Amino acid sequence: MNFVTQYNCWNEAQRVNATQVFLATDKQEDARVIVVAFRGTETFNTFDWITDIDFSWHKLENLGRVHVGFLEALGLGSRNNQETFAELQRKLLEPPASRGPSISGMSGNIRSTKLLAHDVVTQKLKELTQTHKDAKIYITGHSLGGALACLYSALLYHSKESELADKIGGVYTFGQPRVGNDEFVNFYNEKLTQPVNRYFRVVYNDDLVPRIPFDDEVSGFKHAGICRYFNSFYTGQLLVEVPNKNYFSIFYYLPMTVSAIWELLYNTMILPFVHGDDYFETKTSTLFRILGVIFPGVGSHSPVNYVNSIRLGTSPKHLW
Template structure:
């Protein structure tokens, strides 16, 4: 396993300064080629500025939409953003943004967002040779997807250290970990890592772990460990096949926390609150011959993970006004 790190303190060139929601962002981009397929180019719809005031059983619909915006943001290629003033270091990444960590000063929020992959390739990525289990050291007899775990290890220390530092600087900020598709698997493993190893962070009502279209990550022992350790919201969409992978018959099991958007063609915001790790009344109820990959990219609460293709340059300039950027690249 080889690791090549490229880092720099870069200043975005702000071209629009009137976009209040992002004017206070300080953003660290972590560039990582950790997935085994071609990543799609996407940019989120304009972000909501509404955040939770307190932790309820589940985030509100408005918050789930906002969190989906952040999950979609990880699909942005750097070419969609204003040019960054860091010369060859910016060019060296070839524009692939896989993970970003950001602080939102106005709304007192730290965001960690992990990128997913293309629906055409995801079945291959999830079920290739690396779908075999590997031991998960924090929990006895727990096992996880080998490919997911290797990808997590590539950025483990960088993500952990950055979030730890930001939380020490902003102890009153809420913390959000989010991601779509394979990014949801990395979200889960990284959020667990923060809880396990942080000396200053205590998971409470101000900590949110929300995934969209997440595949299964580990076995039943791992599932139970997740449920004891974290409050996770796992959003599934209609007949999306990805939450059905890797299959249960080879030993995989979801953790609890599923919110199933049961009829996205009628409403992308109406969901069923599911019970336990594999509720037969939720996405597990969809027959194999009814699964449809078109649902994988959303929309989730009105947010498409393909939204990058729908946003113009002016909107992107507004979203990235005043950003400070660090870039890092790793390879498996």
């Protein structure tokens, strides 16, 4: 891959550069692939975990209810200033030609002094697609990054950035939390799963994060598309929804604890000796797995599991 650039972007609600995204192409000239990768939840970053487990939402006209924390991470508003979301809604409904270089809901001074993820990525993609006219765009991320990949691709359609939206070759997310309600899901499925599916959501075993925010009558968050699910043996299945979809069932606690112990032993002791040195895990990864025994579902969220699922997993063949 040819590295293009990386951005450290501003989150007005958190008042830090909390959103990282990098872009790459398959080659330097005449590229056929443009990759947009959003950085996921950092293991010991409190802000990231708070964003993931947040249940706040904002209603966007013609799109549905959307997770506020993910809008903030893309630089599209701040819960500390509700006027930013009103401005965002107005700009989203304007034709792209009349809205200027940014659709951000932030005030002008913020827009000019801070990098906002939605704005800089969109502008850079316009430049790259002009240079590489035959290239397709692939948007990806793990955890928080997966949610941003999902939301960003939806916003390209919602804001009528049709030249970019039509170039999306695929959206690949790993351990992604839920982004919006059923209205958002219907919009997303219409744009990115029909008539040809371009949305691939991968979930590993008991991963906590894809099971939040909750899919219940109170929260109302839903997942779009079909899940590519891998169990702790890396056996793949196609599922409408994963087992224990809201994570809080007491009946799953004991099986998840047993599974977390098995993951710790299998991935740190057995896997490296079966498949080679490439599968030895770092001390941080091992510590994360130990933590997962105490808090079932946390260890399954490690990016290592998703790399292993792609490298070792059987192809999902069944839809349950």
